[in-house]
Amino acid sequence: MSRLSFDIVILGGGINGSLLALNLKQKAPKLNILIIEKQAVFSDKIGESTSDVSSVFLNRLGIDHLLVKHARKNGLRFLFLENNKRLEFASPSQKSIANGYHFDRKVLDTDLLAECKKKGISVWQPAEIKQLDIQKDNNQIKVLKDSQTIEITAKWFIDVSGRFRFLQKKLNIENIPLQLNTGAVATHFNNIPANQSWDTPEHPLWTERCIGSQDYSTIHFMRKGCWWWFIKINENRASIGMVYNKEVIPSSEAKTYFLKQIKEDPVISKALQNAIPNKINHIENLPYMVRQYHYKNTALLGDSGAFVDPLFSPGLDFVCQQNEYLSNLLIDYFKTGKKNKRKWGKYNRIIFKANKDRVYIYKQIYSYTHSYDLFSNIAEYIFLGYQTFSVLPLRYFPKRMSKISTLNFITQPITQLYFLRLRVLLKKREKKNKTSFALPQPVRFSRVGMPLGIKLFTKPFDLFWAWLKDFILLNIG
Numbered sequence: 417m418s419r420l421s422f423d424i425v426i427l428g429g430g431i432n433g434s435l436l437a438l439n440l441k442q443k444a445p446k447l448n449i450l451i452i453e454k455q456a457v458f459s460d461k462i463g464e465s466t467s468d469v470s471s472v473f474l475n476r477l478g479i480d481h482l483l484v485k486h487a488r489k490n491g492l493r494f495l496f497l498e499n500n501k502r503l504e505f506a507s508p509s510q511k512s513i514a515n516g517y518h519f520d521r522k523v524l525d526t527d528l529l530a531e532c533k534k535k536g537i538s539v540w541q542p543a544e545i546k547q548l549d550i551q552k553d554n555n556q557i558k559v560l561k562d563s564q565t566i567e568i569t570a571k572w573f574i575d576v577s578g579r580f581r582f583l584q585k586k587l588n589i590e591n592i593p594l595q596l597n598t599g600a601v602a603t604h605f606n607n608i609p610a611n612q613s614w615d616t617p618e619h620p621l622w623t624e625r626c627i628g629s630q631d632y633s634t635i636h637f638m639r640k641g642c643w644w645w646f647i648k649i650n651e652n653r654a655s656i657g658m659v660y661n662k663e664v665i666p667s668s669e670a671k672t673y674f675l676k677q678i679k680e681d682p683v684i685s686k687a688l689q690n691a692i693p694n695k696i697n698h699i700e701n702l703p704y705m706v707r708q709y710h711y712k713n714t715a716l717l718g719d720s721g722a723f724v725d726p727l728f729s730p731g732l733d734f735v736c737q738q739n740e741y742l743s744n745l746l747i748d749y750f751k752t753g754k755k756n757k758r759k760w761g762k763y764n765r766i767i768f769k770a771n772k773d774r775v776y777i778y779k780q781i782y783s784y785t786h787s788y789d790l791f792s793n794i795a796e797y798i799f800l801g802y803q804t805f806s807v808l809p810l811r812y813f814p815k816r817m818s819k820i821s822t823l824n825f826i827t828q829p830i831t832q833l834y835f836l837r838l839r840v841l842l843k844k845r846e847k848k849n850k851t852s853f854a855l856p857q858p859v860r861f862s863r864v865g866m867p868l869g870i871k872l873f874t875k876p877f878d879l880f881w882a883w884l885k886d887f888i889l890l891n892i893g
């Protein structure tokens with residue numbers, strides 16, 4: 417039995433494990449890091465659409481040669497169907513320092529691990545953890561690799577095992593109860609028809625200002641009690657999935673409902689005509705979160721500790737920010753030789769609060785997924801908060817990457833009041849048997865993205881005005 421020691425052992429060689437290793441290595445090249453990945457070859461993964469914050473993070477890692485293999489994301493589109501009428505709320509992306517991607521995750525995750533090796537990070541793949549004995553400053557780990565058991569020590573052990581949640585299971589950490597009650601059904605389709613065969617013609621805004629065609633925006637089909645994503649990976653292949661509210665669509669019926677809608681929904685059926693699905697995955701319990709995100713010299717990153725919801729594609733954004741925060745704390749540990757209790761305590765409070773806030777917001781949103789005018793206003797509200805507090809500051813203050821937004825004593829009551837008011841408006845509509853009232857035009861635009869240029873400072877005001885104007889109209893309608 418051989419013995420080795422590492423500064424940091426990362427469990428999980430998916431996107432978040434590799435990105436953590438690359439970020440740490442960029443900040444502290446002397447760190448001795450090992451990634452343990454159990455799959456010899458990655459299979460298809462979901463989580464393909466990125467948003468602005470994660471794009472800025474990725475751009476800083478010097479991995480452009482890997483990113484260029486993937487499609488650029490050209491914005492967001494939300495397609496509604498009310499009384500058989502197609503309605504759309506869209507956000508084309510302008511050229512910016514933060515244009516997102518539609519990743520082929522199998523390719524990206526494989527490339528990222530190879531990049532880690534190139535940068536001097538040890539990668540054991542396939543390898544499996546047999547035993548973890550958590551000890552302050554000196555975790556003892558037994559790993560099975562090439563039919564051999566290798567005993568290693570690690571000052572830090574970071575769990576990035578995704579939904580496998582290694583540490584949570586090992587330490588019997590309980591999930592906290594959540595109000596959000598959702599599940600997801602997802603697959604990849606090959607042989608997808610060209611967008612022109614089912615889509616509306618491209619609005620001049622896309623051709624004049626956007627970085628590319630509307631086909632490569634992250635498309636959402638918005639329906640009652642559920643929403644669908646349609647993420648085109650390339651001309652032939654797309655990732656399709658449905659997230660459903662279990663209070664509207666019972667878990668036991670979700671897969672059947674998914675398959676039925678693919679045949680019967682007037683828009684989805686056309687978008688997938690003759691397309692061939694791969695294996696269909698059903699995630700019955702989508703959101704979860706724990707209370708504690710570090711124990712002694714171990715920490716949980718990303719989905720190994722919490723996952724809330726994929727609407728607006730915030731997954732990678734959140735983990736990249738957590739990655740930056742965690743990396744800074746780990747580097748501080750290696751500089752000072754001790755774990756600063758105050759800093760780690762604050763980190764835990766922020767991650768916990770950020771996840772709880774997101775659970776609250778998503779819980780509200782699921783009542784409005786079918787309403788064009790109410791949902792569009794919520795989207796504008798979210799864009800306003802996201803661009804103003806998360807994206808825009810990054811343009812000027814790169815260190816704010818680790819600043820994870822939470823609702824504070826001002827934004828929390830405003831958000832609560834806002835959703836209370838929306839509830840009243842929804843009830844009014846329901847009484848009159850309507851989903852939307854004021855429908856000024858069938859397609860509306862809101863610009864997201866962080867454009868290069870002088871209009872940058874006016875962005876929050878633009879977004880605030882767009883949201884407020886529509887909110888007033890909703891109340892009059």
Ligand SMILES: Cc1cc2nc3c(=O)[nH]c(=O)nc-3n(C[C@H](O)[C@H](O)[C@H](O)COP(=O)(O)OP(=O)(O)OC[C@H]3O[C@@H](n4cnc5c(N)ncnc54)[C@H](O)[C@@H]3O)c2cc1C
Binds near residue numbers: 430453462720
């Ligand atoms: C329905 C849905 C839709 C989503 N959509 C988006 C989106 O559009 N955009 C976005 O940014 N995010 C999205 N996400 C989130 C995104 O998919 C995840 O955040 C991301 O894939 C997690 O990456 P990861 O590296 O943490 O985990 P994974 O990709 O799951 O990687 C974990 C790795 O750990 C390895 N592993 C596990 N256990 C062990 C072990 N014991 N020993 C060794 N290795 C182990 C696994 O083999 C795996 O390779 C979505 C998530 C869901 C559920």
